[in-house]
Amino acid sequence: MFYLISALYLGWSLGANDAANIFGTAVSSRMVKFITAGILSSIFVILGSILEGRAGIETISKISTMNLATAGISSLSAAIAVTIMTILRLPVSTSQAVVGSIIGVGVMQKHVALTGLDKIIICWIGTPIGGCIVSIILYVLLARAVNRLRLSWAGFDFMMRAGLIITGCYGAYALGANNVANVTAVFYGAGFLSVQAAALIGGVGIALGIVTFSKGVMQTVGKGIVKLDAFSALIVVLSNAITVHIYAIIGVPVSTSQAVVGAILGIGLLKRAEALRKRAIIGVFSGWIATPVIAALVSMFIYFVTHLTYVG
């Protein structure tokens, strides 16, 4: 049970952080009440986890050869790394923290499973690039369609609001499908949970994080995204959802924050405007390098401490 608490803690911090990429725009601008966004995203996160979380869970379990104790250490370390980076206000990716902590434990066990790691790293790099490409394609196609509709003011307003809610639900579904592996895959790998149980428990953990703690993050992150016009914000949320969903099908957990950065960059390129600050770009690199390194160090430290033996 103690080991599962560390997984729930990780899921909770993931939900608290990542829901902002999905419903941040709608909630921070008061288009959707937090309670509505929280309930909708929790439902869809759990659905995504159960229906499409299997592929990611299997990929992550391949890079870990763990027993229940080391799985617990890995989860706890990733959660601590995410918490440290959140407190330090550094951009953080749970997916990258989890892989870092698994590798850290592997190093201490003198057995790092490299199977599937190349696929994971390629997908990390591909996430912002994917977000960028998807947002450019979507923007061009949907802008043409919207302009052709010649909507009245009320019609346009309705379409943007409804669009943000629908894409938000889809984004939550994709988040659950993609990121649930971060939370409980190691326990599946350790043989402690079945795939279905891992997906359900992970999904519930993420949902708990969303309903209990994501409001503040939504306000902060959402205000950053909402500087874009409503249509661009909608494209960013949809591109994030599609990109993350594609990786869920491939079976590699990726960072929703990085997909969002890529999507905003795409719109910036299309409009020939500087839509991103340097901090966002640095954040992507920090996600790739700093997050797994910190998580690996934390897991190595915890592994070391828990394996100290008393020599009397």
Add this chain to the structure above:
Amino acid sequence: MKVFDVFLRKQRSIEKDVFNYLYTWKKCLEYFKGGMEVYLAEGLGEKFDYYVQEVYKTEERADELRRKVEWEMYSKALIPESRGDILGFLETMDKIPNKAESLVNQIKLQKLEFPKELNKNLERMVALSCEAIQLVYDAATKLFSRNSDIYKLADEIDAKETECDHVEQGMIAKIFEMDIEKADKILLKEFIIELGNLTDRAEDVSDRLTLLSVKRRV
């Protein structure tokens, strides 16, 4: 479609209030036009006073409706851009009935009497202002009912404003060539400038509507 109407409830409610505002706004300016026509034909009198009263009433009613829309906008959770856009639109729009009220007030309180030789020019200025205002109304209803191009209307408003400026300059020059009291000249000049402001305000609204139309294209 009925299904969409359920979901569009909030937007439709604000849209209805915006159209109510536009209707009252138009009514106020129709009374202004009627009052000015009476003034030009018959001068000051009871008939003119009736129109002044109606301008007061409709201007007040338009103010109430504007406040209602502003309040609703924030309580009914529209997209942030819409809130700012509509707020800005209403603020610029509101300056027109305010100006109309101030103009009929000046005539009434200062008992302004225009020399006969200025009547034609004054008539022309009033006509140009009212035509520009009608165009503003057309552009606003067009934009709120369906986002069709309003650039042509904006060009027409611009042309009215330019012509009105010419008439205004000509009238002021004429006033100062006349053999009347200096104080009267100043009062008449002030009135003419304010009347000219009416088309300036119409142009401001038209600029804002054009911007709104552009912003609705993605």
